[in-house]
Amino acid sequence: MPFAVLCGTREHFSNARRAGMNEHYEPKAIEARWQKYWEENRLFTAREDPSREKYYLLEMFPYPSGKIHMGHVRNYTIGDVVARYKTMRGFNVLHPMGWDAFGMPAENAAIANNSHPARWTYDNIDYMRDQLKSMGFSYDWERELATCRPEYYRWEQWLFLKMYEKGMVYRKKSDVNWCDACQTVLANEQVEAGLCWRCGTEVRLKKLEQWFFRISDYADDLLEYSDRLLPGWPEKVVTMQKNWIGKSVGARILFPVENRDITIEVFTTRQDTVYGATFMVLAPEHPLVPELARGTGREAEAARFVERMAKQDKARRMAEDFEKEGLFLGAYCTNPMSGRRMPVYTANFALMEYGTGAVMSVPTHDQRDFEFAKKYGLDLVVVIQPPGESLDPATMTEAYTDDGVLVNSGPFDGMGNRDAMEAIADKLEAEGLGGRSVQYRLRDWGISRQRYWGTPIPMVHCPDCGVVPVREEDLPVVLPEDADLLPGGKSPLPVLEDWLKVPCPSCGREDARRETDTMDTFVESSWYFERYCSPRYDQGMFDQKAVDYWMPVDQYIGGVEHAILHLLYSRYFTRVLHDLGMVKFKEPFTRLLTQGMVCKETTKCPEHGFLFPDEVQVKGEDRVCARCGAPVVVGRMEKMSKSKKNVVDPGNLLKEYGADIVRLFCLFASPPERDLEWSEAGVEGAARFLNRVWRMVAKHREDVSGAKPYDGPADELSGAARDLFRKVHDTIRRVTTDIEDRFHFNTAVSAVMELVNEIYGSGGVENEEHGREVLAKALQTVVLLLAPIVPHLSEELWEVLGNEPSVAKAPWPQWREDALATSTVLVVVQVNGKLRSRLNVAADADQESVKQMALADPQVRKFVGDKPVKKVICVPGKLVNVVV
């Protein structure tokens, strides 16, 4: 027995210390050391190399809000494991990081601190960069970018001009969603239930001249690819995008107005019910409303109604219990199919933004129309009969919206309604009464923002020439960084005369003025992944060769909150670049992982409201408010948020535990796509495990020094060495498949924990034939498998075990099939499906003998008794089920 084992752990430690291994695991020293090593050796600098297979791993870049939060830590830890794993698997990995640096919080903070958005932003970037570096993420920092720098946004302006040239951008006066608090316009996507997505203020409509991107031109393409070409995306996200695009296939139908030379056009998805249309409803904003009311004696009433509806705020109008209200305009139109005379109403449930703003109402087969008809006593005509039933308008309590057979529909009677849809669409087209039509919920992307801290829109307003694009050679239009914000957070751009006044690019007139709107910050984040491929390139948006090599992103990782906005815009932008001939692909992100939220229970004091974790004191079993001593109400697990104060600051965690422990906890506590519940005890557990790994290496270091990790055939081993060798390879297999197939790092970590437990329990293995080599293999494997997860500790132990740095560039271990084989297998025996016994049988035993062994087993016989055996089911190497 080696000297060290006889003498116990104390001797081990002194040996270890003599050779330079610290007795205790000290994360801080180790982490600083290896972060420096990585940086000095430019270990994660990515270079194009066509001879190697590339892997582009991207995490959603952060907004530089001040300091990183747990959501960042989790997101970037997941990404880092994949990046490091892929590197070890031999891929040429691109793993960049940067800053989504424009946006309103910078302006708000500047006002609050009497500072400047630029100052605030750059300071935050510096601080957060340090934080990310101290997490040990394997970013190629040489590619870092910040979207608020002119070198970045000049290419965004350049693209804007290209799009303008191609008619992909336009300007129009329109009702926009206006947030008074933010003093700006919001895209439809940024309005949540009638409230501003950022500050929760009620959004109101305002008429403004706005710039729009024609994203709706791509609605069908975006939709089609959602189904066919995004298999690497979570179904949930694809579904959300599909719903958002909201394609409806139907028909346009023209309804002539009685005694007037006016036609009302409607869009419907149920042209099969056209014979049942008994009245017409127009949106209150519909231009025909005042016109139709004219001369009917109802003008004043109609005007009052429209005004009142306009004041109904959007939030209430969308509420479920909202009362349907309408007004008869005094006019009639004619149903072109049935010839029926239909009264024309205006009503609050018709939306001007969708379809044509007019609805043919079929109260028998549409629930909204049904409710409206009941309220105003309008006619009901059944035109679809359900199979085996006969609806009677007099007794109907709700609309029938399912399939059936047409009645009261002239030549279409007796036809199935699905067929009737086509037949009626044909007839409409043939007779010029309308035709097939497709509508989308998705509307064009309004990108104008009346804010300062954003990319200036490169346009000029000339009194003579109108709106004129800035000349390409005059880019970038630099945002003046010395401007001070106006009271109320208003943009200073419209009053900055020096900046504002510019000669007209077209006629040269001196008093032209710049566009003062800036772009929605979602524009910057719609192409940053392409810019990362060649971030310093100054001849265009990106270097073609670099983009051809790196793009598309192989794996994108971020929060599900961007499922619609950012991801849809990015897909749209990539199509624009594609159609401009700049990229060869349409989808930017091949695979997408949306990680769950980081949650923690809330704590609330009856007096002081929500409490931060450090405002809660533990008194025995109870928790009390640190300020007033009142018992704390512990709420349910919720997403960490400043407003609920249930937050944990990664900065403090880093100080207390170091990066590896925090990383390990984030990965081990739950699989990435699910929510992560914060647990202090869990972090302690992670710390304990890493200490255990450290001590394991310290303990066995002497045993394995000079021993070459065993890589020979399994059958030259026996006893404990053979068992350990099997466990090593089984662990390699499990960890590899867990990471490779489904990013289940939690089970990967469990597997390594099992291996570590086994090594602890394998005392004496070093005395076996090849025992020291197998032990060396086991220790080395633990370190290699942990390398992507806890990189600093792994680097340190890799070196301690006598290897040259860096483990980050070491090849990922391979498992040997022959090592996994066992001489005997455990076969479970069931009687009628219930577990009754277990048998250890030779791995190569034939089925018949296993069956006989099972039937002979005393436990089995007890349950079989003298009942006749009907059937015996054998699953080789696993199970025997005796059916009696």
Next chain:
RNA sequence: GCCUGGGUGGCGGAAUAGGUAGACGCAAGGGACUUAAAAUCCCUUGGGGCGCGUCCCCGUGCGGGUUCGAUUCCCGCCCCAGGCACCA
């Protein structure tokens, strides 16, 4: 209302070709080491029952079904989370 997920011990979570439910960790309990504590190491731990066993019964939200066998597949419900919502 519609569309996604999800419901498994005291807790986080395992079990992805239908085949030993509860891996791994946390918490709890017991033991070893220590003058003592911390740390560490080892053991126990779904519920119930008794003859304490290689024992029996129950058990993966609820109710049915398919199957030799169901956490896994099918049908019908309940609950939780997220998304969409008067979109014609």
